[in-house]
Amino acid sequence: MGRSPCCDKVGLKKGPWTPEEDQKLLAYIEEHGHGSWRALPAKAGLQRCGKSCRLRWTNYLRPDIKRGKFSLQEEQTIIQLHALLGNRWSAIATHLPKRTDNEIKNYWNTHLKKRLAKMGIDPVTHKPKNDALLSPTCDGQSKNAANLSHMAQWESARLEAEARLVRESKLRSHNSFHHLISTSASASASLQLLNNTTTTAGWSTNSTHDLDQSPTSTLTFSENNNNNNGPPVISATIGFIGSSNTGMIKEEGDHHHHPQDWKGLGSSSTTTNLADQYKDGIENSLSFTSTLHDMTISMEVAPWTPESLRTNNNGHVSVGNSSMDEGFTNLLLNDSVDRSLSDSCRDSDTSGGGGGSGCGGSGGSDDSGGSDYYQDNKNYWNSILNLVNSSPPNSPMF
DNA sequence: AAGCAATCCAACCGCCTGATT
DNA sequence: GAATCAGGCGGTTGGATTGCT
Numbered sequence: 001m002g003r004s005p006c007c008d009k010v011g012l013k014k015g016p017w018t019p020e021e022d023q024k025l026l027a028y029i030e031e032h033g034h035g036s037w038r039a040l041p042a043k044a045g046l047q048r049c050g051k052s053c054r055l056r057w058t059n060y061l062r063p064d065i066k067r068g069k070f071s072l073q074e075e076q077t078i079i080q081l082h083a084l085l086g087n088r089w090s091a092i093a094t095h096l097p098k099r100t101d102n103e104i105k106n107y108w109n110t111h112l113k114k115r116l117a118k119m120g121i122d123p124v125t126h127k128p129k130n131d132a133l134l135s136p137t138c139d140g141q142s143k144n145a146a147n148l149s150h151m152a153q154w155e156s157a158r159l160e161a162e163a164r165l166v167r168e169s170k171l172r173s174h175n176s177f178h179h180l181i182s183t184s185a186s187a188s189a190s191l192q193l194l195n196n197t198t199t200t201a202g203w204s205t206n207s208t209h210d211l212d213q214s215p216t217s218t219l220t221f222s223e224n225n226n227n228n229n230g231p232p233v234i235s236a237t238i239g240f241i242g243s244s245n246t247g248m249i250k251e252e253g254d255h256h257h258h259p260q261d262w263k264g265l266g267s268s269s270t271t272t273n274l275a276d277q278y279k280d281g282i283e284n285s286l287s288f289t290s291t292l293h294d295m296t297i298s299m300e301v302a303p304w305t306p307e308s309l310r311t312n313n314n315g316h317v318s319v320g321n322s323s324m325d326e327g328f329t330n331l332l333l334n335d336s337v338d339r340s341l342s343d344s345c346r347d348s349d350t351s352g353g354g355g356g357s358g359c360g361g362s363g364g365s366d367d368s369g370g371s372d373y374y375q376d377n378k379n380y381w382n383s384i385l386n387l388v389n390s391s392p393p394n395s396p397m398f
Numbered sequence: 399a400a401g402c403a404a405t406c407c408a409a410c411c412g413c414c415t416g417a418t419t
Numbered sequence: 420g421a422a423t424c425a426g427g428c429g430g431t432t433g434g435a436t437t438g439c440t
Contacts, residue, residue, distance in 0.1 A: 016408070016434085038425065054426075055409065090428060105429070106407055405437070411430085418424075 013047045017056055021046060025053055026061050059102045066098030070107055078104060079112060083126040 013021075028044035034057065037050035046053060059065075070078070074096055081092045089101035089108075096104060116123040 014410075036425080051411095051426085052409075058427095059408070087429065101428075102408080109430095110406060401440090403437100403439080406435085408432105408434095410432075412428105413430100414428080415426090416424105417426100419422080 011047060012041075012049050012052075014052070017060075021048070022056070022061060025056060029057060029061075059100050062100075064098055065100060067103075070099075070111075074099070075112065078108060079116075079126075082108065082112075082123075086124075 024044050024046055025040075028040065032043070034040055034054070037054045040046075040050055040053050041048045044053070048056075077095055078092060081095055085091050087105075089105045093099055093101040093104050113123040116126070121128055
C-alpha cells in the first residue's frame, strides 16, 4: 500500500491560486465537467495536482457557494448538529446549503468553539465543563446531562444504522420513488458494546414491513418511580420501523453495555455492527433503563420534503420547530448571557429557568429548577432531533 | 506610525474508504 | 486477497488582515 502524494510531483505549483488559474479551472469545468481530477490539470493547462484543483473548485470556485457571514440560524444549525455529529463537517455541511465543510469547520474553530468555551461549555461534549465540580445537590443534573448526551450519541448511532437500513432497502428495490425517502449515504455505525452495569439493551423484532412505509422511529421515556427513595427510573422504549422486505431476527445478549461507548468505533474488527444487523431488513425495538426524569422524544425519519424545511430569504435551511428558539442553544448564541453554569446551579432558587442550562435535577431539593433543566435539555435535544428529521435524502450524515 | 498579538481562512497534508485491477 | 487508484474527509498550517497598545 501507500503511494506518494499527488502534489509531490516536481514542477507542480502549490500555494494560493492566481486569478488566471481560477479562470482556467473554471472554464475547463464549465465546458467539460471535472471528470477525473487527476487528469484535469493537464487537460486544463494547470501546473497543479488534481487534489488541489478539486479543493479549489469545491471550496471556492463552485458557483453555488454562499460566502460571507453566517446567519443566526446557520449558527444554531451548526451548533446543534455538532452536538449530535461531532466534527463531521461534511455531514453538517449538507444541512447548510451553499456552505462548504471547510468554511463551516473554520467558522466553528474560530467563532463557535470559543463562544461555547467562554460559556463554560465543553465544545466537544456540549456539556458544562464543570460537571465534575458540581456540588452534591447537582449530582442529579450531572448524571442527567450525561445521560442526555448518551442518548444523543446512541440516537446518532441508531439513526446511522437506520439510514443504512433504508439505503440498502432502497438498493434492493427497483422503485425509484424510494430514492426520495432513503439516504444514499454510507453508514458505518458500528456499535461496540462495552461493559456497563446501568444500561441494558436488547434487540427484538416482531414484524416485517412494506417498502412503501417510511422509516419511523419513536423514542419514549416514561417515569417509573417505584422507588421512593431513589431517583426516578426511566424505562425507555425506542421503536424502529424501518423499510424492510425480509424476515426478522432476534438478538439477545450484549446486555449491560453502554451506549456512550457505541459511537465512533466502526473500524474495529471486534465490534458488533448494528448496521449489519439491519442489513437483512429488520424492525428493531430496543429498551433500556436509565435514571432520567420523564421525557418523551418522538421522531420520524421522514422523507425530505419542502414542507419539512423553512427557508429564509438567504435560502438556507432552518428548523421548523419553535423550540429552536428556546433553551440551551439560544443561551449559547446569546453573547449577552454569560453566567456560569455552576453559578446558576448555586442560584437555582432564583434562576427562573431562563436559558436552559440551569441547574436542578432529580437529586436536588429545588423542583422548579430541576424541571426547567429537564425542559430545556429536552428542547435542546428535541431541536437536534428535529433537525435530523429534516435531513435531506442524500445526506451523508449517518 | 510602528510593533505586536489575535484572528481569519485558503490551502495543504495525511489518512481513510470504496472501487478497480 | 493484495496492490493500486481516486476521491473524500478532518486536522493543521501559514500568510494576510485586523485590532490593540
